[in-house]
Amino acid sequence: xxxxxxxxxxxxxxxxxxxxxxxxxxxxxxxxxxxxxxxxxxxxxxxxxxxxxxxxxxxxxxxxxxxxxxxxxxxxxxxxxxxxxxxxxxxxxxxxxxxxxxxxxxxxxxxxxxxxxxxxxxxxxxxxxxxxxxxxxxxxxxxxxxxxxxxxxxxxxxxxxxxxxxxxxxxxxxxxxxxxxxxxxxxxxxxxxxxxxxxxxxxxxxxxxxxxxxxxxxxxxxxxxxxxxxxxxxxxxxxxxxxxxxxxxxxxxxxxxxxxxxxxxxxxxxxxxxxxxxxxxxxxxxxxxxxxxxxxxxxxxxxxxxxxxxxxxxxxxxxxxxxxxxxxxxxxxxxxxxxxxxxxxxxxxxxxxxxxxxxxxxxxxxxxxxxxxxxxxxxxxxxxxxxxxxxxxxxxxxxxxxxxxxxxxxxxxxxxxxxxxx
Amino acid sequence: xxxxxxxxxxxxxxxxxxxxxxxxxxxxxxxxxxxxxxxxxxxxxxxxxxxxxxxxxxxxxxxxxxxxxxxxxxxxxxxxxxxxxxxxxxxxxxxxxxxxxxxxxxxxxxxxxxxxxxxxxxxxxxxxxxxxxxxxxxxxxxxxxxxxxxxxxxxxxxxxxxxxxxxxxxxxxxxxxxxxxxxxxxxxxxxxxxxxxxxxxxxxxxxxxxxxxxxxxxxxxxxxxxxxxxxxxxxxxxxxxxxxxxxxxxxxxxxxxxxxxxxxxxxxxxxxxxxxxxxxxxxxxxxxxxxxxxxxxxxxxxxxxxxxxxxxxxxxxxxxxxxxxxxxxxxxxxxxxxxxxxxxxxxxxxxxxxxxxxxxxxxxxxxxxxxxxxxxxxxxxxxxxxxxxxxxxxxxxxxxxxxxxxxxxxxxxxxxxxxxxxxxxxxxxxxxxxxxxxxx
Numbered sequence: 001x002x003x004x005x006x007x008x009x010x011x012x013x014x015x016x017x018x019x020x021x022x023x024x025x026x027x028x029x030x031x032x033x034x035x036x037x038x039x040x041x042x043x044x045x046x047x048x049x050x051x052x053x054x055x056x057x058x059x060x061x062x063x064x065x066x067x068x069x070x071x072x073x074x075x076x077x078x079x080x081x082x083x084x085x086x087x088x089x090x091x092x093x094x095x096x097x098x099x100x101x102x103x104x105x106x107x108x109x110x111x112x113x114x115x116x117x118x119x120x121x122x123x124x125x126x127x128x129x130x131x132x133x134x135x136x137x138x139x140x141x142x143x144x145x146x147x148x149x150x151x152x153x154x155x156x157x158x159x160x161x162x163x164x165x166x167x168x169x170x171x172x173x174x175x176x177x178x179x180x181x182x183x184x185x186x187x188x189x190x191x192x193x194x195x196x197x198x199x200x201x202x203x204x205x206x207x208x209x210x211x212x213x214x215x216x217x218x219x220x221x222x223x224x225x226x227x228x229x230x231x232x233x234x235x236x237x238x239x240x241x242x243x244x245x246x247x248x249x250x251x252x253x254x255x256x257x258x259x260x261x262x263x264x265x266x267x268x269x270x271x272x273x274x275x276x277x278x279x280x281x282x283x284x285x286x287x288x289x290x291x292x293x294x295x296x297x298x299x300x301x302x303x304x305x306x307x308x309x310x311x312x313x314x315x316x317x318x319x320x321x322x323x324x325x326x327x328x329x330x331x332x333x334x335x336x337x338x339x340x341x342x343x344x345x346x347x348x349x350x351x352x353x354x355x356x357x358x359x360x361x362x363x364x365x366x367x368x369x370x371x372x373x374x375x376x377x378x379x380x381x382x383x384x385x386x387x388x389x390x391x392x393x394x395x396x397x398x399x400x401x402x403x404x405x406x407x408x409x410x411x412x413x414x415x416x417x418x419x420x421x422x
Numbered sequence: 423x424x425x426x427x428x429x430x431x432x433x434x435x436x437x438x439x440x441x442x443x444x445x446x447x448x449x450x451x452x453x454x455x456x457x458x459x460x461x462x463x464x465x466x467x468x469x470x471x472x473x474x475x476x477x478x479x480x481x482x483x484x485x486x487x488x489x490x491x492x493x494x495x496x497x498x499x500x501x502x503x504x505x506x507x508x509x510x511x512x513x514x515x516x517x518x519x520x521x522x523x524x525x526x527x528x529x530x531x532x533x534x535x536x537x538x539x540x541x542x543x544x545x546x547x548x549x550x551x552x553x554x555x556x557x558x559x560x561x562x563x564x565x566x567x568x569x570x571x572x573x574x575x576x577x578x579x580x581x582x583x584x585x586x587x588x589x590x591x592x593x594x595x596x597x598x599x600x601x602x603x604x605x606x607x608x609x610x611x612x613x614x615x616x617x618x619x620x621x622x623x624x625x626x627x628x629x630x631x632x633x634x635x636x637x638x639x640x641x642x643x644x645x646x647x648x649x650x651x652x653x654x655x656x657x658x659x660x661x662x663x664x665x666x667x668x669x670x671x672x673x674x675x676x677x678x679x680x681x682x683x684x685x686x687x688x689x690x691x692x693x694x695x696x697x698x699x700x701x702x703x704x705x706x707x708x709x710x711x712x713x714x715x716x717x718x719x720x721x722x723x724x725x726x727x728x729x730x731x732x733x734x735x736x737x738x739x740x741x742x743x744x745x746x747x748x749x750x751x752x753x754x755x756x757x758x759x760x761x762x763x764x765x766x767x768x769x770x771x772x773x774x775x776x777x778x779x780x781x782x783x784x785x786x787x788x789x790x791x792x793x794x795x796x797x798x799x800x801x802x803x804x805x806x807x808x809x810x811x812x813x814x815x816x817x818x819x820x821x822x823x824x825x826x827x828x829x830x831x832x833x834x835x836x837x838x839x840x841x842x843x844x845x846x847x848x849x850x851x852x853x854x855x856x857x858x859x860x861x862x
Binding site for chain 1: 537556581582600665666668682683684702703704705706707708710729730732755766768831834835
């Protein structure tokens with residue numbers, strides 16, 4: 001069809017009746033508030049297509065991991081992002097100095113970008129009306145961030161039909177509502193990144209130990225469970241994949257001293273002890289639930305000095321535990337200090353019994369019990385990640401506060417959280 | 423079950439009327455040629471309809487020209503009613519937008535959402551279309567060159583049908599369903615027997631024809647990929663998947679499976695199926711559909727992966743330069759260039775590659791389909807927006823026909839599910855529009 005020249009000038013007197021083509025006039029036909037770009041409206045026009053589909057420089061182009069910035073000049077396909085993530089090599093291979101208190105600035109920039117990217121992605125996700133039950137990863141080639149259940153529309157629809165036939169639509173609706181709330185909570189957490197979520201995210205991404213797959217158990221509430229800063233487990237779900245991921249982590253944890261990079265991650269866990277007071281003082285907020293994702297690396301924080309601290313810190317724990325919604329049978333077993341002490345003892349040996357028992361309690365849908373055991377373990381480890389200031393000698397404190405460590409005076413304990421700047 | 427059309431009597435595509443009154447008007451007023459009423463005059467036809475001044479003559483003239491134009495370019499030849507119905511001509515007065523592209527509508531379309539479409543292989547003369555739907559049925563139509571569609575046969579499952587495929591000789595159709603089984607439907611005898619069993623709904627099904635074996639590959643939400651000899655009730659092979667299978671594609675000797683939690687695995691099928699590589703997903707969100715493409719030598723060389731986030735990733739298996747050759751592009755978003763307003767992002771429901779040109783088509787929840795040239799990295803065309811999401815698409819074996827299904831895909835949950843809404847399958851001439859751009 002020929003394009004109406006008068007319409008282009010804004011003065012076609014036939015309007016709808018015009019026999020010529022009015023570009024854009026059809027775009028509103030769907031009844032939705034759409035603003036199709038010039039290219040999309042008339043797909044017939046071949047020549048205009050080539051440079052047409054430039055898409056907004058969305059969050060993706062901002063975060064360079066997608067390589068978007070390089071490609072923005074190329075007209076076609078919008079901001080197509082080529083290939084591998086350029087950040088692959090920015091591995092968080094920290095120096096061998098386990099007590100490096102802050103990552104290199106390059107890494108910090110990356111992390112910042114990552115976090116910014118995540119925030120933007122969350123905003124886009126919320127506003128765009130896209131499918132909410134989807135796994136999400138902030139960058140290509142990175143593992144998914146936990147807290148998002150991956151459910152396909154067909155699965156949901158099948159559930160709907162099943163519930164419909166069994167006349168149980170209300171429970172379907174309830175489950176959907178719960179899932180939606182979970183999602184919304186998680187998205188809000190990620191949008192308002194406080195330190196704890198940041199830490200969790202960063203370690204999540206760094207270690208790449210993926211979290212569990214969702215069971216289709218409608219009604220498993222992930223926010224109900226305590227955060228387990230030491231766990232790769234997404235505590236709302238338990239699954240076989242989760243089992244396997246956990247075993248790897250326990251294997252990892254059994255060699256704490258042999259992996260200095262583990263300690264190198266300590267800054268990442270900076271926020272964890274800050275949450276431990278949260279345990280004693282308040283009911284676990286969903287925010288606390290977030291550090292659960294952090295890798296199993298935290299298990300290895302079994303410094304001898306920390307052990308005493310661990311049990312001390314743990315004593316405050318059972319109180320909120322009881323207060324929490326997790327009234328799982330597993331709780332008492334782990335709640336008593338004897339097991340804690342065993343857990344808190346130095347060395348990795350304590351790990352294996354714990355991990356074994358974890359695997360035992362850990363089956364498909366026993367999310368609450370797993371989370372309890374998880375949170376137990378994690379709290380102790382959490383307390384051991386950082387030494388509170390009063391436990392440091394003056395000398396050590398001075399070392400941490402100085403710009404660089406002086407050889408021979410490097411503290412053996414992890415730094416206090418207050419000194420870390422994330 | 424749809425019986426075959428009466429001998430010799432061609433089925434007329436149903437004319438759609440949005441209201442009976444308008445249809446009547448169509449019949450009574452002879453279409454005036456474009457030259458009779460000058461375009462400028464406001465012809466107020468005092469029609470017996472009474473309603474708003476329709477300016478019928480002009481509209482009819484316009485419609486007439488449309489039909490003539492389409493008749494010229496159609497491979498299917500001209501038929502008087504293009505099966506699109508009179509309503510689309512009156513786009514301003516009615517808001518019926520079920521077929522804005524004025525494509526051929528398949529008769530007797532399924533009663534519930536269409537989950538999968540598949541055309542017959544070249545070994546079968548003519549074109550036969552199979553569609554599986556959420557009404558638990560699988561239907562077969564013969565598509566003639568004139569554009570007429572003749573319902574041929576139908577089979578039932580006890581659960582919604584999620585995937586269909588043809589055998590290589592075109593005599594059998596394999597169907598995968600939520601009832602955890604897969605069936606083999608012999609079209610000649612119109613019998614269907616169960617050939618596969620899973621512990622969870624079967625999401626994908628493909629027929630593998632290798633030099634030394636043939637089998638059916640089924641992917642299921644029970645996290646397994648099973649290979650079946652249709653004669654035996656035990657699978658020939660079971661491969662574990664990391665997660666539920668969401669979509670798969672197969673072009674011998676390569677198969678690719680995309681799972682939940684952004685899992686992506688490539689299999690090689692020579693000798694026997696085995697895992698070739700696990701790939702880290704190039705996409706950030708849930709995988710929705712995947713399609714393999716071939717290189718100039720007609721060997722499968724990579725795949726296109728679509729997600730729920732309006733993005734497709736093109737990934738080569740062994741590219742000379744992965745950073746440059748692999749890329750992703752955004753599609754099925756509401757406002758392309760307007761950066762200030764938040765976009766609406768839709769899922770990519772299906773990807774299909776043109777068998778001859780190598781260009782690809784994507785269909786999305788926004789109710790549009792788009793054609794792309796991945797080598798020139800350009801968009802070839804985007805359709806108008808249909809009033810329902812497009813849930814499936816397929817090319818026929820020579821690439822002349824592009825079929826797409828307009829039905830609800832659950833992308834907005836149960837609230838937007840309207841069981842009364844009609845589901846359509848449209849056929850479009852794809853020979854011209856998918857020619858690749860000449861890359862300079």
